[in-house]
Amino acid sequence: MTDHLTKNGGDVWYRNPTPNTLGESPIYRESDSTLHWIDILAKPCTVHILKIDPTTGDAIGSARVLEVPLDSIHALYFRRDVKGSYIVAYRQGIAFLDEQTGAIEVVKKLIGDEEQGMNSNDAGVDPQGRFWLGDVDASAFMKGTEPRGKLWRYDPDGSCTVMDTGVICGNGIGWSPDSKYMYFNDTGPKVVWRYDFDGKTGDISNKTKLIEGTDFPQGGGNDGMVIDETGNLWIAMWGMNEVRVYSPEGKLLQSIQFPAKCMTCTTWGGKDNDILFVTSAIPFTGPEAGDEGGHVFRYKPGVKGLPKYSFAG
Template sequence: MHWKEYIKRMPLEVKQITGPLVLGEGPHWDDRVQALYFVSIHEKTIHKYNPASGEHTKTTLDGRPGFIVPVEGALDQFLVGLEREFVVLQWDGAEGSAVKFVRKIGEVDQDATKNRINDGKADPRGRIFGGTMGDEKSPGDFAQEQGSLYRVDGNITRVADKIGISNGLAWDLSAKAMYYIDSLEQNVRRYDYDVDTGDISNMRHIFNFPKNGLDGFPDGGTIDTDGNLWIAVFNNGVVIQVSPEGKLLRQIPIPAKQVTSCTFGGPNLDILFVTTSHYMNKPGEGDPQDGCTFMVTGLGVKGHPNVNFKF
């Protein structure tokens, strides 16, 4: 039986795998160690989850991490978007263990010191694309169009500006496409992508949330091997599957309203790991699972291996 037929017969299941975090984000599956890494931005913590053992560990940083991506060639080093800096840190993955500073790649948005890095991911060649967002005076009160999107390789290059909240990234090499989300646009961008140079061009929008009757904001996301996007919808409690042509294919309910990001992982890359938040909840509001991390099985699709950062 083909794996797709086998998986289609599996029941869809959404399972909580960690307790609540204030703002869980940036999930990255490291195939080398069969573990999920992610961050909790406002708690200033980086996390590791091992599905085989169920072990969940974390440690605290000196600032707010927007994402974490392992470094290729080192099992204990990670590129982290920390406040407005891209830095390499060393962490052994143990609960509460000390983090060692390895090197600073560079600093961005020097003219907007209240900005912070919000999300980032490695492209198929191991370059990092990471973006920023403007000052958040209070939960939900964002400075408009103050952020940028950057490419991090030998240098740091701004590739897009006037960004509200920099978020989801995904690449489809067969389509020579890069997908990108500025959450405040309530839309999904598609760029033509040159994998040899890392250059993007010919931006167009492919999926408009209001026009598709969707409440909430597109957040982080990923792509499956069929070329369909999986997008976390903040303030809607779902992850959606969208075709490259911009057709809404599926909505997967998640038992937390503020869904922040997702990535495929597991031994067969057929588990969708989903991070969430309770950051926007007012005192006394919300559900017990708000901010928890989940794994979704039985979707009938697979993802690509997450790429690690390559110097």
């Protein structure tokens, strides 16, 4: 018997004409009430841009699909002072992406051509506008070798700093409402790490294991993440058809269940940041009967969330 609430998250909200192979990194832009997300494994990879009603969260029309001339992008965020431009994590590092044309400008290559099995993955932007990025080391993930992945911080002045090492599969990154803590999902060991965060300098310290998902299924784990105004963590669970809500102390509070086995990433949206949008993927083992992976879900939990911040460069 569990001591947390289990809720029904509802059916598909937006059905992609072609299901996303690996939908990820949703972000909401208030200025024109649009939801943006990516399909990492589309060929070529794609950005989807959908107009929504800012009050109800209802979809308006169909998403515009932007093809990106890279082998993959794994995360995208808006740039604060550059209209129509994203900062993105691509397989080997960081780039700027033009929202209208799909043009790419690589700004920092982090992973060398010789580093086989390595790629950049999920990312976050802190309240001061710095871009944080975690690596994936496929060898460590699949074979248990010594992890080579890093946690990077890319500042608006173009400087880039290794902030932590030993990362296996870097995923969701978020900050507490008071900005005293930074949270970082490593799906490899199925751990949510908490760091003390200094907003003025961008430094992190006092690394603490906040959540260890020993009950996650084989091959599943903690993926994308956002924080609400009370400090709770809303984590999309790969392989568990749910979003889990944890307290700032790491206690499981709720499980919101959806009809898709591979939930990937969360974001807050709407004019009051009170609507949760969740992307999903088709299982790597292939489509399953009744599984709605590859589409986008919406849930109204009755709380407000913290917005995803924009890069200040």
